[in-house]
Amino acid sequence: MTTIHNAEGQLLRHSGPPVPQNSAFGRKRVGLAGGAGFVALALAGCSVIGTGSENDSDSGTSDGAGSGVVQVVTHDSFHVSEDLIADFEAESGYTVELSAPGDGGALVNQLILTTDSPLGDVAYGVDNSFASRAIDARVFEPYTSPALPASAEQYLAGDSDALTPIDIGDVCLNVDHGWFAEAGIPEPESFEDLLDPQYEDLLVVTNPATSSPGLAFLLATVGAFGEEGWLEYWEGLAGNGLKVVDGWSDAYSVDFSGSTGEGDRPIVLSYSTSPAFEVGEGESEAPTGALLDTCFRQIEYAGVISGAANPEGAQAFIDFLLSDEVQADIPEQMYVYPVSDQVELPESWTQFAPLADDPHEVAPAEIDAHRDEWIEAWTATVIG
Incomplete structure (x- = not known):
C-alpha cells in the first residue's frame, strides 16, 4: 500500500541538493x-x-x-x-x-x-x-x-x-548505513532490489508533480526500464510499501531514519552529494551512502x-x-x-560525493514530449 503525506513549511524543492538543518x-x-x-x-x-x-x-x-x-x-x-x-x-x-x-x-x-x-x-x-x-x-x-x-x-x-x-x-537514492547494520538486512544496490519484500515499507520518495528531485527520479526509472517497463516498476514499489511526500525536506528530515530525521524509512530520495555533508568533523566515514545505480543527472x-x-x-x-x-x-x-x-x-x-559513472538518461526531446503524460500516469498508478 502507498501512503502520501502533504508537506508543510517545505524547506527545499529545487533541482540542487538539499540541506538537512542539523547536518x-x-x-x-x-x-x-x-x-x-x-x-x-x-x-x-x-x-x-x-x-x-x-x-x-x-x-x-x-x-x-x-x-x-x-x-x-x-x-x-x-x-x-x-x-x-x-x-x-x-x-x-x-x-x-x-x-x-x-x-x-x-x-x-x-x-x-x-x-x-x-x-x-x-x-x-x-x-x-x-x-x-x-x-x-x-x-x-x-x-x-x-x-x-x-x-x-x-x-x-x-x-x-x-x-x-x-x-x-546526481539525484539518487540514499541509505542509512546504521539502520541496515542494526537490522541485519543487506543494503539495496539497485532499482530491482527495492521490489524485494525485505525492503517493504522502507522507501520514501518525493512526488514528481511537486518536486524537481521527484521528477528526476521518475526519469531515472524511465531511463532504466524504458517506455514499456517504468510504470510497472512503480506499481511494484507501490505494492511494497512505498511512501510519497511532496518535498525533499519532509522526506529527508522527517521520514528518513538517517541524518536529522527520526523517521522509520532508511531509504530516501536525495543526491549523491548528500553523504559528504553528513560526515562530522574528524570523522572518516559517512553515516549515509548514495546508491549510484539509481541516479539521474540534473x-x-x-x-x-x-x-x-x-x-x-x-x-x-x-x-x-x-x-x-x-x-x-x-x-x-x-x-x-x-x-x-x-x-x-x-x-x-572525492570520497563521499562521487558522481555516478553511468547515470540513467532520457533525451530532452523525449522528456518534453512525455513529461506531463508520465506525471499523470505516475499519479494515477501510485497515488490513485
Missing part, C-alpha cells in the same frame, strides 16, 4: 536552514545585494563598465557567497537583484507565463527536465558565453544556444530572458557564474558539481 553542511548554511540571511531574502521575493545606487536603475554600459540593475530570477535555493556578488558588482558596475518564484519547475512555469512581461534579465536554475519547455516557449535569447569551459560543452541543451550550463548533480542552466531590460548585464552575470571563483564556490554553497573541471573540489567529495 554538517546544514550548520554551515544557517541562512538557508534557518530561513535567514541571503537566501531568505531571495525567498521573500526580492533582495538587492551590493552597493549600487538605488536610483541607478537604467540599464546599459558606460566607458566599458556596466550600470544599473541586473534582475536575476532563480529557484529558491540559489546561493553564491556574498563577497563574490559584491566583487561582481564592484567590477562590473551593476547592482544585483534576486527574486525566487519557487523551485525549478515553478521557475520555468513563471518564466513562460510572463513572456510578455519578463520577470527579470537573467534566469538561473532551469534544469534539463524542463529546459526544452523553456526553449520551445522562447523564454530565452541566444547567448554563447566566452567564459564557457570546454568541459561544459557536453552539457549544452542540444542544438540551442539559449541556455548555458552552470552546474550538475544539469542546471542560466539564460538571458527574452525582452530583458538589461541584456548586457544578464550576459555579464552568466559570465560571472562561469568564472573560476564562482565555479569553485558552487560545491559548498549549492552542493552540486561545477561544470568546469578546472576548479578544485572539496576534499571530502
Whole structure:
C-alpha cells in the first residue's frame, strides 16, 4: 500500500541538493536552514545585494563598465557567497537583484507565463527536465558565453544556444548505513532490489508533480526500464510499501531514519552529494551512502530572458557564474558539481560525493514530449 503525506513549511524543492538543518553542511548554511540571511531574502521575493545606487536603475554600459540593475530570477535555493556578488558588482558596475518564484519547475512555469512581461534579465536554475519547455516557449535569447569551459560543452541543451550550463548533480537514492547494520538486512544496490519484500515499507520518495528531485527520479526509472517497463516498476514499489511526500525536506528530515530525521524509512530520495555533508568533523566515514545505480543527472542552466531590460548585464552575470571563483564556490554553497573541471573540489567529495559513472538518461526531446503524460500516469498508478 502507498501512503502520501502533504508537506508543510517545505524547506527545499529545487533541482540542487538539499540541506538537512542539523547536518554538517546544514550548520554551515544557517541562512538557508534557518530561513535567514541571503537566501531568505531571495525567498521573500526580492533582495538587492551590493552597493549600487538605488536610483541607478537604467540599464546599459558606460566607458566599458556596466550600470544599473541586473534582475536575476532563480529557484529558491540559489546561493553564491556574498563577497563574490559584491566583487561582481564592484567590477562590473551593476547592482544585483534576486527574486525566487519557487523551485525549478515553478521557475520555468513563471518564466513562460510572463513572456510578455519578463520577470527579470537573467534566469538561473532551469534544469534539463524542463529546459526544452523553456526553449520551445522562447523564454530565452541566444547567448554563447566566452567564459564557457570546454568541459561544459557536453552539457549544452542540444542544438540551442539559449541556455548555458552552470552546474550538475546526481539525484539518487540514499541509505542509512546504521539502520541496515542494526537490522541485519543487506543494503539495496539497485532499482530491482527495492521490489524485494525485505525492503517493504522502507522507501520514501518525493512526488514528481511537486518536486524537481521527484521528477528526476521518475526519469531515472524511465531511463532504466524504458517506455514499456517504468510504470510497472512503480506499481511494484507501490505494492511494497512505498511512501510519497511532496518535498525533499519532509522526506529527508522527517521520514528518513538517517541524518536529522527520526523517521522509520532508511531509504530516501536525495543526491549523491548528500553523504559528504553528513560526515562530522574528524570523522572518516559517512553515516549515509548514495546508491549510484539509481541516479539521474540534473544539469542546471542560466539564460538571458527574452525582452530583458538589461541584456548586457544578464550576459555579464552568466559570465560571472562561469568564472573560476564562482565555479569553485558552487560545491559548498549549492552542493552540486561545477561544470568546469578546472576548479578544485572539496576534499571530502572525492570520497563521499562521487558522481555516478553511468547515470540513467532520457533525451530532452523525449522528456518534453512525455513529461506531463508520465506525471499523470505516475499519479494515477501510485497515488490513485
